[in-house]
Amino acid sequence: MVHFSTDGRPLPTPTPITAPYFDGLREHRLVLQRCPRHGYFFYPRGRCPVCLGDDWEWGELSGRGTVYSFTVDRAGHDPALAGRIPFAIALVDLEEGPRLVGNMVGCDVDDITVGMAVEAAYEDVEDTTLLGFRPTG
Amino acid sequence: MGKRAAAIVGLTEWAPKRVWDEPMFTMEACARLAAEVLADAEVDKGEVDGLVVNGLRESPLFAPSALAEFLGIRSNFNEVVDLGGATPAGMVWRAAAAIEVGICDTVLVFTPSVPAPPQPGSNGGPMKMKMGAYMGGEVWGSPQGQFEIPAGLVAATPSFAMAAQRYMAAYGVSEETLAKVAVDSRYNAQANPMAVFYGKPITVEDVMTSRYVADPLKLLEIVMPCYGGSAVLVTSAERAARCPHRPVYVSGYGEHLTHKSITYAPDIVDTPIRLAADRAFAMAGVSRDAVDMASMYDCYTITVLLTIEDAGFCPKGLGGRFIDEHSLRYDGDWPLNTHGGQLGMGQAGLGGGMSHITEAVRQVQGRAGERQVPDCNVAYANGTGGMLAEQVALILEGA
Numbered sequence: 001m002v003h004f005s006t007d008g009r010p011l012p013t014p015t016p017i018t019a020p021y022f023d024g025l026r027e028h029r030l031v032l033q034r035c036p037r038h039g040y041f042f043y044p045r046g047r048c049p050v051c052l053g054d055d056w057e058w059g060e061l062s063g064r065g066t067v068y069s070f071t072v073d074r075a076g077h078d079p080a081l082a083g084r085i086p087f088a089i090a091l092v093d094l095e096e097g098p099r100l101v102g103n104m105v106g107c108d109v110d111d112i113t114v115g116m117a118v119e120a121a122y123e124d125v126e127d128t129t130l131l132g133f134r135p136t137g
Numbered sequence: 138m139g140k141r142a143a144a145i146v147g148l149t150e151w152a153p154k155r156v157w158d159e160p161m162f163t164m165e166a167c168a169r170l171a172a173e174v175l176a177d178a179e180v181d182k183g184e185v186d187g188l189v190v191n192g193l194r195e196s197p198l199f200a201p202s203a204l205a206e207f208l209g210i211r212s213n214f215n216e217v218v219d220l221g222g223a224t225p226a227g228m229v230w231r232a233a234a235a236i237e238v239g240i241c242d243t244v245l246v247f248t249p250s251v252p253a254p255p256q257p258g259s260n261g262g263p264m265k266m267k268m269g270a271y272m273g274g275e276v277w278g279s280p281q282g283q284f285e286i287p288a289g290l291v292a293a294t295p296s297f298a299m300a301a302q303r304y305m306a307a308y309g310v311s312e313e314t315l316a317k318v319a320v321d322s323r324y325n326a327q328a329n330p331m332a333v334f335y336g337k338p339i340t341v342e343d344v345m346t347s348r349y350v351a352d353p354l355k356l357l358e359i360v361m362p363c364y365g366g367s368a369v370l371v372t373s374a375e376r377a378a379r380c381p382h383r384p385v386y387v388s389g390y391g392e393h394l395t396h397k398s399i400t401y402a403p404d405i406v407d408t409p410i411r412l413a414a415d416r417a418f419a420m421a422g423v424s425r426d427a428v429d430m431a432s433m434y435d436c437y438t439i440t441v442l443l444t445i446e447d448a449g450f451c452p453k454g455l456g457g458r459f460i461d462e463h464s465l466r467y468d469g470d471w472p473l474n475t476h477g478g479q480l481g482m483g484q485a486g487l488g489g490g491m492s493h494i495t496e497a498v499r500q501v502q503g504r505a506g507e508r509q510v511p512d513c514n515v516a517y518a519n520g521t522g523g524m525l526a527e528q529v530a531l532i533l534e535g536a
Contacts, residue, residue, distance in 0.1 A: 078271075
């Protein structure tokens with residue numbers, strides 16, 4: 001579910017299961033669940049997507065990773081974000097394994113490359129914090 | 138030898154249009170499509186005992202029963218298929234399989250995509266317009282609404298653009314090579330008066346100078362959304378033999394998916410196409426070399442490149458060279474999407490995906506007119522749904 005910021009930006013509406021993740025982002029920390037059997041981190045859900053176990057624990061990630069792929073939205077595929085184009089969407093492989101999606105911030109969209117080293121960036125929008133990424137160093 | 142239990146014996150297809158001046162309820166569109174496809178196959182409506190739809194606007198629940206009631210069909214096989222762009226191909230193999238196991242004999246397969254008559258007192262509202270690109274991901278509890286939509290990862294183009302970006306970094310294909318897919322498709326569309334881009338050929342330079350929509354994809358590498366509609370009729374081999382057109386056996390098929398959002402794709406350049414195609418070819422017992430024409434889902438140019446590779450027509454990483462070295466035109470050495478593909482014909486909703494099947498059927502039946510591929514007996518047709526997610530491959534063979 002989404003809600004919209006006062007300037008019309010779509011924001012996540014946390015669920016009982018995803019709330020700890022978004023609480024972490026608000027503290028500028030990246031926390032995800034990890035399955036004890038294989039160390040696998042995953043986007044919040046009630047059971048591990050590999051073994052369907054429910055004995056996961058929350059763990060904090062470094063936030064460091066590399067760009068798996070990216071695109072620059074120059075058309076405003078979401079009309080609510082048309083005022084923000086051009087903006088970059090990246091899939092980032094974190095050092096600890098999971099692949100996460102977020103906007104690239106703090107760089108020119110034309111300077112982004114596949115394989116680029118990035119770190120988590122935290123974008124505060126009203127009462128929500130969004131996960132983004134910026135080039136490392 | 139592959140499966141010979143069921144065959145496509147008739148088709149109907151409406152020319153895709155940007156503006157549709159005859160709004161219709163989905164059920165009314167299905168009734169018209171049914172009348173047309175039954176006439177094409179010379180099959181009586183009373184023989185129909187199965188139907189497959191994606192859904193009905195006028196009956197969001199109970200779609201098959203609502204449609205059977207509306208069409209006056211006593212139906213033994215009633216299916217809703219929800220696989221995005223792979224839906225039409227998924228419908229066709231389900232119909233063929235149902236006929237093979239003996240639960241029904243003759244199945245109507247519908248892919249209408251027309252606007253409804255305007256509803257009194259309703260204009261859709263601004264919020265509905267805004268959320269169209271979210272494709273349902275905005276509902277409570279949807280992971281998309283939590284993680285993808287806030288990042289602007291909506292609609293389909295940004296996801297396919299990321300596949301293209303990753304592919305180009307991994308294998309070094311040029312944007313000009315991807316552009317050639319659009320150019321050859323548009324060439325084919327010049328032999329298809331139903332194509333939305335009929336009379337409008339393009340060059341590689343036209344593609345290269347069109348504006349970036351989502352890097353590295355440019356405007357002319359992206360399908361044009363249209364209205365339209367189509368239907369096919371699938372029946373038993375026994376009944377097919379008494380139809381006027383050459384029966385087109387659904388001789389092999391495969392289906393595969395792992396994810397909905399591109400974020401969760403195990404590898405965005407090693408697509409579910411591979412496993413679906415491998416199963417289809419194995420089931421049909423035909424080699425890639427036996428394929429006379431390919432009808433590949435082409436929502437974007439990159440989709441065609443990935444399909445050529447992952448369907449096994451060339452090794453991984455050499456799809457760019459394959460495109461450079463072959464003419465993909467109806468009169469070329471490797472005819473592909475001879476109707477112009479969706480890139481040249483337009484994407485009439487699910488009718489866009491169905492166009493790959495109707496064209497393969499026309500070619501195998503020898504009724505493709507100016508763009509007929511000589512001695513066309515075996516076709517590969519596929520559908521790609523969502524974000525390189527749902528995949529269905531079909532082998533279609535003439536009787």
